[in-house]
Amino acid sequence: MDASPILFVLNQAGLDAAEEVARRFSTARIHGLAGRVPTADTQFNETIEHLQLLFKAGHPIIGFCASGILIRALAPILSDKRTEPPVIAVSEDGSSIVPLLGGHRGANELARILAKSLGGHAAITTAGDTKLGIALDVPPKGWRLANPEDAKPVMAELLSGAEVRIEGPADWLSEADLKLGEDAAISLVSTEKPVEGGPTKLVYHPQKYAVGVGCARHCEPKELIALVETQLAEARIAKGAVACVATIELKADEAAINALADHLGVPLRLYSAVELQRETPRLKNPSNVVFKEVGCHGVSEGASLAASGAFGSLVVEKQKTENATCAVARAPQAIDPEAVGRGRGHLSVIGIGPGKDEWRTPEATRLLAEATDVVGYSLYLDIVEAHITGKKHHNFPLGAEEDRVRFALEEAGKGKNVALISSGDAGIYAMGSLVYELLHRNEEFGGVSDAAKRVSITNAPGISALQACSARIGAPLGHDFCAISLSDLLTPWEAIEARLKAAAEGDFVIAFYNPVSKRRRTQLAAAREILLQHRPATTPVVLGVNLGRPEETLKVTTLDALTVDEVDMLTTVLVGSSNTRAIMKGDGSIFVYTPRGYAKRIDAPKPENIDTPPEADLETDVATEEATEVQ
Numbered sequence: 001m002d003a004s005p006i007l008f009v010l011n012q013a014g015l016d017a018a019e020e021v022a023r024r025f026s027t028a029r030i031h032g033l034a035g036r037v038p039t040a041d042t043q044f045n046e047t048i049e050h051l052q053l054l055f056k057a058g059h060p061i062i063g064f065c066a067s068g069i070l071i072r073a074l075a076p077i078l079s080d081k082r083t084e085p086p087v088i089a090v091s092e093d094g095s096s097i098v099p100l101l102g103g104h105r106g107a108n109e110l111a112r113i114l115a116k117s118l119g120g121h122a123a124i125t126t127a128g129d130t131k132l133g134i135a136l137d138v139p140p141k142g143w144r145l146a147n148p149e150d151a152k153p154v155m156a157e158l159l160s161g162a163e164v165r166i167e168g169p170a171d172w173l174s175e176a177d178l179k180l181g182e183d184a185a186i187s188l189v190s191t192e193k194p195v196e197g198g199p200t201k202l203v204y205h206p207q208k209y210a211v212g213v214g215c216a217r218h219c220e221p222k223e224l225i226a227l228v229e230t231q232l233a234e235a236r237i238a239k240g241a242v243a244c245v246a247t248i249e250l251k252a253d254e255a256a257i258n259a260l261a262d263h264l265g266v267p268l269r270l271y272s273a274v275e276l277q278r279e280t281p282r283l284k285n286p287s288n289v290v291f292k293e294v295g296c297h298g299v300s301e302g303a304s305l306a307a308s309g310a311f312g313s314l315v316v317e318k319q320k321t322e323n324a325t326c327a328v329a330r331a332p333q334a335i336d337p338e339a340v341g342r343g344r345g346h347l348s349v350i351g352i353g354p355g356k357d358e359w360r361t362p363e364a365t366r367l368l369a370e371a372t373d374v375v376g377y378s379l380y381l382d383i384v385e386a387h388i389t390g391k392k393h394h395n396f397p398l399g400a401e402e403d404r405v406r407f408a409l410e411e412a413g414k415g416k417n418v419a420l421i422s423s424g425d426a427g428i429y430a431m432g433s434l435v436y437e438l439l440h441r442n443e444e445f446g447g448v449s450d451a452a453k454r455v456s457i458t459n460a461p462g463i464s465a466l467q468a469c470s471a472r473i474g475a476p477l478g479h480d481f482c483a484i485s486l487s488d489l490l491t492p493w494e495a496i497e498a499r500l501k502a503a504a505e506g507d508f509v510i511a512f513y514n515p516v517s518k519r520r521r522t523q524l525a526a527a528r529e530i531l532l533q534h535r536p537a538t539t540p541v542v543l544g545v546n547l548g549r550p551e552e553t554l555k556v557t558t559l560d561a562l563t564v565d566e567v568d569m570l571t572t573v574l575v576g577s578s579n580t581r582a583i584m585k586g587d588g589s590i591f592v593y594t595p596r597g598y599a600k601r602i603d604a605p606k607p608e609n610i611d612t613p614p615e616a617d618l619e620t621d622v623a624t625e626e627a628t629e630v631q
Contacts, residue, residue: 351462
């Protein structure tokens with residue numbers, strides 16, 4: 001369970017038990033229904049939507065409520081039990097703990113711990129655990145089941161009283177409560193060799209082998225994969241007995257090596273040239289040419305030996321094709337990939353949207369849950385605090401954006417899983433562009449190290465300020481629009497002015513980011529004057545502040561009436577085109593929209609004045625995007 005457990009509470013009756021669990025699990029956070037659980041770490045309004053969001057993000061869910069609530073909420077999104085997080089129902093008094101999902105992915109174990117903590121009863125219902133004392137479809141760490149598709153029929157036979165015979169050494173099988181028989185039709189086989197399983201034979205492989213590889217830059221993945229598969233087949237080593245692929249860190253981003261790890265379904269582990277050089281006395285084929293190129297006398301043999309440990313030995317010496325090399329080493333015990341070398345670092349560039357859970361994508365929430373380190377402006381980290389408990393926080397002030405991004409990349413270069421957090425969409429006036437700019441620069445010109453340049457990157461989009469503002473007021477972005485930052489800290493005012501004139505002449509709806517600050521009070525007024533030369537004074541203007549938060553305000557005014565004093569750093573300004581309309585409904589609320597298409601499709605003539613007083617405010621109840629980080 002990599003993600004933090006969420007204690008899901010619907011009323012005060014279940015809060016006492018949840019708080020007891022929270023005291024014992026430092027990373028657990030209480031999520032409570034708004035209005036009923038006011039002391040919760042995080043409050044939500046929509047029960048089903050919030051449960052589904054947490055589940056999709058991979059959080060273990062401990063619901064202090066009726067199991068039926070959890071079942072009805074999650075049933076529509078269930079797909080693969082091998083990847084879904086644990087879900088546990090706990091009675092409000094803590095007396096009954098029922099694992100509903102993910103029994104073999106930690107739910108059963110967690111239920112037992114909760115039962116001990118709360119003095120309740122863990123109602124374990126998975127048949128393998130209750131009758132056989134073992135889960136044949138989920139072998140222990142260090143083992144792989146070669147034919148998981150056959151586990152269900154085998155389990156069914158054993159639960160019906162069938163005998164089984166165990167072939168090969170496997171303490172975890174021998175210690176299970178199985179009915180043994182030498183002539184049994186069903187067999188459980190433990191072997192390092194490639195043996196075919198079936199509906200009456202489950203084959204388990206101890207993961208004792210490390211595959212070391214090297215390759216030329218841009219080697220075709222199929223060439224490396226074919227080389228490794230050939231060597232494993234000739235050595236009679238099952239692919240399931242491979243624990244990891246290992247190589248020098250210089251090759252961390254090599255497509256062929258990553259494709260090989262994916263093909264074998266194992267982690268990629270990396271070593272520095274210094275670490276591989278220490279393996280020189282154990283190499284069968286040391287090379288001065290390799291040493292001259294990368295700083296060690298052998299990559300494939302050295303990496304396989306390093307991963308197999310001090311007592312490991314080569315079983316396949318270095319073999320090569322035109323562009324690739326491989327070697328295989330065997331350890332006396334199963335290899336724990338997390339304990340050898342280090343992984344390829346990963347950076348998630350995350351746009352958290354305006355901040356409210358419902359306005360953040362499930363992908364962004366999942367990436368937050370998976371990260372080990374989070375980097376961002378302190379306000380943004382506070383917004384997602386419930387999802388980053390127990391992770392290492394790295395807070396940076398506004399104005400230190402380049403330092404923030406460089407730090408995130410360098411930490412990922414150390415093999416960490418880092419989340420770089422921006423409000424809104426990280427690619428719109430935020431950190432996304434800086435990530436790729438620093439990757440592009442040479443290190444001597446302010447770029448990042450070679451290790452940082454080899455990390456994998458996920459760019460998770462978010463809801464931007466202009467999207468949130470438009471959605472709240474209607475559809476002013478219904479036709480061509482553009483976004484212009486009025487901050488001249490990074491862009492000369494002359495360039496901004498040229499863009500303003502071009503956008504005005506093109507009759508674009510315009511979203512202004514960074515419209516004003518304490519030091520910048522003239523740019524918005526100058527932009528207004530430029531726009532008034534090209535569109536009517538009655539052009540609708542939408543001012544969105546604290547969008548999505550309880551203090552949210554939406555104000556509709558006109559271009560002529562727009563003043564600097566009604567705008568601050570937290571305001572998103574949308575200026576309509578010559579065709580944008582502002583309409584007052586019967587209930588007094590206002591909507592603003594821009595007709596689709598270049599042709600005017602409104603039969604009635606456009607009114608001379610906006611259909612509502614300029615000072616009319618709309619206040620709602622939801623969370624939002626802060627001023628962008630270029631302020």
